[in-house]
Amino acid sequence: MINKIVSSAEDAVSGIFDGATVMIGGFGEAGSPVELIHALIDQGAKNLTIVSNNAGSGHVGLAALIENRQVKKIICSFPRTAISVVFPELYRKGEIELELVPQGTLAERIRAGGAGIPAFYTPTSVHTSLSEEKEQRDFNGKPAVLEYAIQADFSLVKCLKADKYGNLTYNKTARNFGPVMCMAAKTAIVQARQIVEPGVIDPEHVVTPGIFVHRVVEISNPADESKLVAEKIRYHEIK
Amino acid sequence: MNRNLLRKKYDTMKSNDKNLGWNVNEMAQKVAMDIPDGAYVNLGIGIPELVAGYIPEGREVIYHTENGLLGMGKVAESQTEDPELVNAGKKYVTAIPGAAYFHHADSFAMIRGGHIDICVLGAYQVSEEGDLANWSTGNPDDIPAVGGAMDLVAGVKTIYVITKHCTKIGSSKIVKQCTYPLTGKNVVSRIYTDLAxxxxxxxxxxxxxxxxxxxxxxxxxxxxxxxN
Incomplete structure (x- = not known):
């Protein structure tokens, strides 16, 4: 019988191993799976390669994971935010590796990873420093850059509603990278604000079909990351 | 602002060379006048965001924000702020009736696929050939961050730049060749500055x-x- 529901965030992140590639959803705080990230800090896997649009704010969520020295490398489009302190400090010291990727290329590399497309050509970043060492080819007289798909061992995603089959809906712009990150990971781990009975989510309204999802945990009152950041809270103070 | 008030403002400005020309709101108004009815528009972070406030009455413009919303409305009032409803600058915004949410790959398909009509961006430098530099000053101490800028200039049909003509220290931002790292080559169609x-x-x-x-x-x- 299929039942992807697990009972705690701790169970949800079990098995994430040292050196794993982990995709983390969210655009800033919108869609950031704070509770799953904190469970990963408690779990302790190290030398992780993180794929995420940003590099965290304050001392909670992704920033706390980086601060706890669990991240070797981050693949990301915008590691600079108004209140990012952890990543800039480690980056300047040369203690974290950064692969900077244009946002749309990042999304498409992840989508391709989930869709079984090993690589693709895109006009984004042609004639810029970000494409200097990349293969290029002209299509219809216009240059394009070869970009490779990204696949992950795990993804951590936040959604609004989920059922035991892993069908998901999202909340507003918190959707962002969630659907493609679920597709591109061997094990997609999702925190849902609410778990509902199968059929409650109208099949016409399913955003991520359950086949892309492996574990679901209900976190009914997820932390408001911006509040935690504003109050200068650190992750270990939340417990 | 009515015309008399505007004119009064110009008169005060003319007395001070530093304040010569249009202010940022007037620049935004100029851009807004060039956005046609029915356009799908992406506005960059900062000064470009002002453009939305000046679309002439009788024109309907749909705003795209690359984090996943078509039909972005005004900035949210404090009582309606939703941390899961933000724009590309991570500001709390609203969605208009008839808006749509989508994931990032779809959002950038709209951009890269040429479905967005106009994008208005800020700039560090624009060259006479329409090259744009707006993502990095090349300073090794800065944390490099690119976001969606390169995707926007590669995919949106028409790119407008809105920027001060000169930097704070007075050097021209409209240059023969960009010295800062490029966002895209031959991508800008029109430049709106405080002077022209x-x-x-x-x-x-x-x-x-x-x-x-x-x-x-x-x-x-x-x-x-x-x-010329």
């Missing part, structure tokens, strides 16, 4: 409008690139 509006046609700059009280010679003097 310039079109990029066949890799040359043509002044199409001068700010009140500003002469062509004055703009040329403030511009590293050659103006």
């Amino acid at each position: 509006i310039m079109d990029v046609i066949d890799k040359k700059l043509y002044v199409s409008e001068l700010a009140p009280g500003v002469s062509f010679e004055y703009v040329q003097q403030k511009t590293e690139a050659r103006l």
Whole structure:
């Protein structure tokens, strides 16, 4: 019988191993799976390669994971935010590796990873420093850059509603990278604000079909990351 | 703002060379006048965001924000703020009736696939050939961050730049060749500054409008690139 529901965030992140590639959803705080990230800090896997649009704010969520020295490398489009302190400090010291990727290329590399497309050509970043060492080819007289798909061992995603089959809906712009990150990971781990009975989510309204999802945990009152950041809270103070 | 008030403002400005030309709101108004009814528009972070406030009555414009919303409304009032409803600058916004949410790959398919009509961006530098530098100053101490800028200039049909003509220390942002790292090559169609509006046609700059009280010679003097 299929039942992807697990009972705690701790169970949800079990098995994430040292050196794993982990995709983390969210655009800033919108869609950031704070509770799953904190469970990963408690779990302790190290030398992780993180794929995420940003590099965290304050001392909670992704920033706390980086601060706890669990991240070797981050693949990301915008590691600079108004209140990012952890990543800039480690980056300047040369203690974290950064692969900077244009946002749309990042999304498409992840989508391709989930869709079984090993690589693709895109006009984004042609004639810029970000494409200097990349293969290029002209299509219809216009240059394009070869970009490779990204696949992950795990993804951590936040959604609004989920059922035991892993069908998901999202909340507003918190959707962002969630659907493609679920597709591109061997094990997609999702925190849902609410778990509902199968059929409650109208099949016409399913955003991520359950086949892309492996574990679901209900976190009914997820932390408001911006509040935690504003109050200068650190992750270990939340417990 | 009515015309008399505007004129009064210009008069005060003219007395001070530093404040010569259009202010940012007037620049935004100029851009807004050039956005046609029915356009799908992406506005960059900062000064470009002001454009939304000046779309003339009778025109309907749909705003795209690349984090996953088509039909972005005004900035949210404090009581309706939703941390899961943000724009590309991570500001709390609203969605209009008829809006749509989508994931990032779809959002950038709209951009890269040429479905967005106009994008208005800020700039560190624009060259006379329409090259744009707006993502990095190349300073090794800065944390490199690119976001969606390169995707936007590669995919959106028309790119407008809105920027101050000169930097705070007075050097021209309209240059022969960008010295900062490029966002894209030959991508800008029109530049709106505090001094003039310039079109990029066949890799040359043509002044199409001068700010009140500003002469062509004055703009040329403030511009590293050659103006026509």
